[in-house]
Amino acid sequence: MGAHRRPKSPGRARITTLSFAAGAFTLLSAQSGQAEPKPTVEEVRAEVEELYEEATGPTEEYNAARERQRGLQEEADKAQDEAARQQQEINELRDRIGPLAAEQYRNGGIDPSVQLALSADPDEYLREAELADRVGHRQASALSVLQGKQRELAQQRKETSAKLREAEEFRTAAAEKKNEVQAKLTEARQLLNSLTAEERVRLDAAEERDAAEAGTSDAADSYDGPASGRAKAALDFAYAQLGKPYEWGATGPDSFDCSGLTGAAWSAAGVSLPRTVKQQYDAGRKVGQADMQPGDIIYWYNDTQHNGMYVGDGKAIHAPRTGKNVEIVPVDSMPFYAASRP
Incomplete structure (x- = not known):
């Protein structure tokens, strides 16, 4: 049996290293145990605004995917x-061809010369043969039509399957964008819920103060500007929605997103607009900011993110973002990008 050896004592350098590591661990543990500093009301507000803005892009992509899915499904x-x-036409053709095919099957096994030789009345047989020949031509023609319709049906079913597959792809894309939007909104709600009641009051007061400074709190109940004709009808509708909540993906009647409001307003005036901000931008006739007329559609930031309607006097009506209602704002409250006339 080997002798038991006493463990070797660690050297001074090792003791120093272990002591330093232990001290560092203690310091890190103490730091990690401390709560992160709570964001201020203004910081929460800024972050919530950023999250809502980040949700606008996916919202429009969701709208586009849903619109395309609906079109493909139709x-x-x-x-x-x-x-x-x-298929019904094919079934009817088969019903007509069936008796002819059965007759041909019954007589087709005997050579025509043999049938003539065995016939008790050759003249009658020849008359019947001539009739059968005409029937055969009709049968061949009917068969040709049947084959053509069967090919058409096969192609129709192939195209239908392709459309259904594409519709499913857009449905999946819309679901992904929906999840992306909801994640942003959930994060924003969690931030707001982290505020105390007192902080929430301060946040609401700050937003009301900003609205008053922007001139959004003195909006009229109905449009009384210089628009006429269809533009006035569209603005009358839009003004009737003042105070209704923004909801992403909504086109009314109880809530709207930005392009949902502009589309619904012009629809009330008898003008059909595409669904998304980008589609409305592409469809409209572009006008310069200095040449805008009430009813024109304004695009902020870019041609895909956010839009509203010009009401005159340097102001616009729009559905802003989650947590807010349809309101009137100065045109320059956001970076102006373009305007179009439906």
């Missing part, structure tokens, strides 16, 4: 109806 539904109609 096309697929029409294609399915057309396929059903074609």
Whole structure:
């Protein structure tokens, strides 16, 4: 049995290293145990605004994906109806061809010369043969039509399947954007919920103060500006929505997102606009800021993010963002990008 050896004592350098590491660990533990400094009301407000702004891009992408999905689904539904109609035509052709094919099957096994030789009345047989020949031509023509319709049906079903697959892809894309938006909104709500009641009062007061300074608190109940015709009808509708909440993806009647409001307003005036900010920008006739007329659609930041309607006197009506209501703001309250006339 080997002798037990006494453990070797650590050297001075090792003791010093261990002591330093222990001290550092103690310091880090003490620091990690301290709570992060709580953000101020202004910091929370700024971060919430940033999160809401970050949600606008995915919101418009969600709207575009949903719009495309609906369009593809409608096309697929029409294609399915057309396929059903074609199938009915094929069934009817088969019903007509069936008796002819059965007769040909019954007589097709005997050579025509043999049938003539065995016939008790050759003249009658020849008349029947001539009739059968005409029937055969009709049968061949019907078969050709049937084959053509079967090819059309196969192509129709192929196109329908492709549209349904594409619609599903856009549905998946919309679901992903929906999750992205909801994540931003959830984070914003969590920040707001972290405020005390007193801090929330201060936050609300600050927002009301900003609204008053921007001139949004003195909005009229109805439009009384210089617009006329369809533009006035659109603005009358928009003004009737003042105070209704912003809701992403909404087109009314109880809530709206930005392009949902502009689209609904012009729809009330008998003008159909596409769904998204980008689509409305592309569809409208561009006008310069100095040439804007009431009813024109204003785009802020870029051509995909946010829009509203010019009301005159340097102001616009819009559905701002989650947590706010349809309101009137100065045109220059956000970076102006462009304007278009439906």
